[in-house]
Amino acid sequence: MQDFEYLMPTNLDQAIGLLKKYENKAALIAGGTDVMVKIGKTRKAPDVLISLRRLSALRYIKKNGGYHIGALTTHRMLEQSTLVQSELSALHDAASQVGSVQIRNVGTLGGNICNAAPSADTAGPLLVLDATAVLEGPLGRRRVPLKEFFTGTYRTVRKPDEVLVEMEIPEDLGRYGSAYWKHTRRKAMELPLIGIAVALKLSQDNSQILDSRIALTVAAPTPIRAYPAEDFLKGKVIADDVLKEAGRIASSADCCTIRTSLRCEAWYREEIVRVFVPRMAKLAAERVKNR
C-alpha cells in the first residue's frame, strides 16, 4: 500500500526516539525527492515516514575550523552560498546542477548522500573534499569518512536508527582548487551519465601538483575515488600530457568498473572520464590561480 503515517519531530532527539520506536517500520524523509519517487514507483511505502523538515537547526553552512554543512541544507542553499562557491567549488558545481530549481529548493545534501545512488551529484565533490559524515543515533555520535560511507548501490554504513547530522570538510581542503563535471545529454532534469570531481593542491607558483583527489560517480556501484590516478598526479608538474595520463588511468579498470546501461554505453563513459579528468583538473588549477 501507498498509505503511511507522517510524523514531524521538532528536534533531533525526538527524531532518533521515533526511529528507535518504530524500528524497521519507519524511514526518514527530508526533502522527499527520492523517497516519494520511490514510493510512487514501487507502490510501496513504509508504515511511518519520519520527517526531518522541522529540524531547521540542521540547515546550515558554517566555517569554523573546518567546514560544516548541516544534513538538511538544500541544494539551493549550497548553490547560493558564496563561501561554497569560492572555497568548495566542486560542491557548488554539483549542487547548482541538481534537477531543477524546484528540486533544489527541497532536495537536501543529507538526502542525496543517504540515498546513496551511484549517480548522486554531491557525492563526488564531497569525496574529493575529504568529507566526513557525522551520524547520530541512540548510542550517540560517530564520524565516518565519506570514502567508507557507501557500501553498495543505495547502501551505506548508516544504521536504521541513525540520523545524518552534518558533513565535515577539513579546513585545509578549502585551499585546494576543485571542480565537478556532470556529463549529461541536456542541461536540466538529468542524472549524470558519468560524474568527475577533481581537487588539487598546488605549489606556491601553481606549477606543481602537491596533492590530488579524483572521484567518479556512475563509474562503479558506489561513488568512488580514483586512487591510482591521484597517486600518479602527486608531485607532478601540471602539463597536458600529465593530465591526459591521469585521465587514462582514471578511466581504466584500475580505478573503475564502468558499465553499459540503457542511458549510455561503457566505452563512451570511459571516454568522458578520459577527457574530463584533465579538463576538471585544469579548471581546478585555474580556480586556485584566480583566488
Added chain:
Amino acid sequence: MSDYLYVGKDIPRTIEADKVCGRAIYINDLKRPGMLHGKILYSRYAHARIKRIDTSKAKKLQGVRAVLTGYDLPDVRVGFIKDQTVLKKDVVRQFRDEVAAVAAISLEIAEEALHLIDVDYEELPAVFDPREAMKEGAPLVHEVDARGKPVRSNILPLPWKFQAGDPEKGRRESAYVVKDDVRTTWVNQGCMGTSGCIAEFDMNKNLTLYSQTNVPFLGKQRIQEYLSRLGLGKSNVRVLNPVVGGSFGTKLDTDIYEFIAIQLALQTGKPVKILFTREEEFFALPPRQPALFNIEQGCDREGNLTFREVKAILDNGAYTSWGATTPSVMMMPISSLYRVPNVRFDATCVYTNNIYAQAMRGYGNPQATFAVETSMDRLAEEAGIDPAELRLINCNRPGEETPMRLKITTCPLEACIKTVREKIRWGEKRGKRNGRGVGMASLIHVAGGARVYKSDGHGIIVKVDQNGRVDVLESGTDQGQGSPTVISQMVAEALGFKPDDVSITLGDTSLCLWDAGTHASRHTFMAGNAAIQACRSIKRQILEMAVEFIPQIVTYAIKKKKQKDPNFREPDLDWKLVASPEAMDIKDRYIFPQKAPDHPYFRTEVSEILTRGLHVGTGQSRVVIAEAFYDPPTEMLDREMKGNYSMTYAFGTTAVEVEVDKETGEIKIVQVFAAHDVGRAMNPTLVKGQIYGAAYTGAGYGLTEEIQVRNGRVMNANFRDYKMLTAKDVIPVEPIIIEVPDESGPFGAKGIGEPGLVPTAPAIANAVYDAVGVRISDLPITPEKILSALRKKDVC
C-alpha cells in the same frame, strides 16, 4: 502595408490566462456525477498466446464495478484498416496490447484490481526488425487479415508507389549521383497533458464522449460505427473537447483507450474516465512513425537535379494507425522539394511486434526531408557546388506544377534560402572544418488544407446578439496553438467588429458543423476562409437592417432636437448614402456610409441597429446568424498518387550553426535562423511561437529524442530517460517571417503549424558535417555516433 485593423497584429492570447492561473478545465479536472475510473491491463509479452485469463479475484475486490477482457466483448474490429479489436483475446502482438480493463470507484482500487488479474501466456516467436519481418519464414504478426483470410507475409496490403518522369533516364543523364541509407526513429509527441477521456451514456444509450480528439467529427463517425456494430445503431453520439494540453498528432486517431472507456461505461451504466499516466503516454500511445530510407539522387554538370529515387521501409508495429499513411506526405518533399523532373518513391509498411505509430507534427515530412536534405548536401559536395547554391539552382518557383501535380502558388523559397544564408554569414563560416560549422535545409508543406478525406471541408457558425457580441461555433479544435485568438482576429476583421467582441466555442459535434480535423496545419486557413464567407453574410444582414433603421434613428433624433431647440435647422441629408447595404460598411463596430465615413448623422454603432432588429415590437423581429462551409477545390491523390491536395504550399529554410566538441562528440547549437513563408502572418507573435516550438522539437528530433524500444518494449517511458530538451537547453532561434500573401488564404494566410519542425534536424546534420566532416544519417545525432564516426574517419 495592409490597412487591416486586427489581422496581422500581435493581439495577445486571451484564453491562456485561465491556463496560467490553473483555472482551465482539462480532462484531469473534469468529474461527472457517479463517475468511475478505468484502468487498462497491458500484455506482458511482445508476442504470445493467451492461455487463460482469470478475473475472478479482481471482480471480488470491493469497489470494482466491471472487469472486462476480450472474451467478454463482441469481436468488433477497429482502427484504420480494422486490424485490431478493442481488448485482445487469444493472441497478443505487442507489449501495449490491451488485455483487460477495470472500472472502479477510485483510481487506486482500479489499479489494485489490475494486479489481481491472472493471465497465463505462452510466448511466441516475435519479430522486431522490419527488414527481418519482410523475409520469408519470419514469424507472422497476424495470421489472418481483417476479413479472416489467412495471410502469408507481414507486409501490409498498403503499397505506396509513385513515379513521375523516367528516373532511369535521369540517372543516365546525371553527372553526379549520390546514394545513402538514412534512418529515423520513434519519437514521442510529448504533450504536457496526458491522454484521457470520459465516456457517459444516458438511459437511452446516447453517448457523450469528453475527448481530446482533434477530429471530433471523424471520431464521432468511428464511434457511431463501432456502436452500431455492437447493436447500438440508434445511439446518438456527442463528442466534446475539454481544454486540451497539446496534441502534436496524438489526437488524430480514436485511440483504443477511448473504446475501452465506452465499453466500461456501457457495462456499468456510469460515466467512466480513463486518464493515462506519463508512462502509458510513452508506451501505450502511438509515437511518430519511424522509417528507413534508401535515397539516391543526381544532378547534371550545372547542378540541375536529374532524378530522385527513394525506397522506404516503415516499421508498422503490430497494428495500423495513421503512421502507415505517412508516405502520402513523405511523397511531397520527395517529389516536390526543389525541381526534380524524374522521381520514384516506394514505401513498404511492415508489421512487427513493436509498438505501432501514428501522426506527429509534420506527419511523414520530417522523416523524408531529413533524407532529401542530407542527400542534397552530399550531392552538392559530390558536384563541387556550394550547398546553398545547389538549392538555389533547383529552387521551386511560383506558378509551377510539381511531378506530383502540386500547384505551387506563391513561393518565396529563394528569399528564404538567401535570407538565412546572409543572416548566418554562410560564406564566411562555411567549410572551415574547425569544429564550427553551418548547414541548411528547406521544406515544402501543405498550407491550404490537405485533402486526405473526401471532404476537406470546414464549417463555421457566426451569430451576433443585440449588443454586438459575436459567438462563433467553430468546428475545429484548440490544442493550445492559439486558434481562438487568430479566429477572433479574422472574424473581427471580416465583420468590422473588435476581437474582444468575439467568443469562440470549439470542439463540440452537437453545436458545430462538420470539419475534417485540426491537422495538416489547416485550422487558420480553413476557419479563416469559412469565417470570411459567414461574416460576409452577417455584414449584409446588419447593413440591410441599417438601411431600414438608420433613417428611423436619424429622423427621430432630428425630431428630438427640434423639440428641444426650436431654432434648430434641419440639415439637408443625402439619404442615398444609406439607401443600400452596398453604400455602407462596418469598421470598429461603426456602420458608416462608404462615401462619408465620418458622417455626423449616419455613423451608427452596430448595437443600436441590432437592438432595433430584435426588439421590433411586431412579428418581424430577427436574429443575426450565418453559417458557412468551406471545402476547397482541391484533389484527392489519384491512383498514381498524384493530385493537388492543398490549395497552397508553404516553404521555408532553416540555417544552423553548430559547435562540435571533437573529444566528446557533443554538439552545441550556436544559432538557428528559421525563415518561413507564411503567406500573411495573422498574428506575428503566434507565428513566431509556432516557429520557436517547432524548431525546438526539431532540435530534439535531431539531437536527443528517441523512444528506446528493445525487443518490443519501451525502455525509457519517462521524461528522465526520454530526452526532450528543457527550457535550460536554450537554443537561440531567430524566426524570420517572409510574407507574400496568398490569394487562396484568408487575408493571404498560409498554414504554419508544422513547417518549423521539418528542416531543423537535417540542417543540424548538415552543419555537423561542415564542422567536423562526419555525416550522421541516423537520428538522433548523439555524441556517441559522432565520436564513433570521427574515430572511423581518423583510422581511414
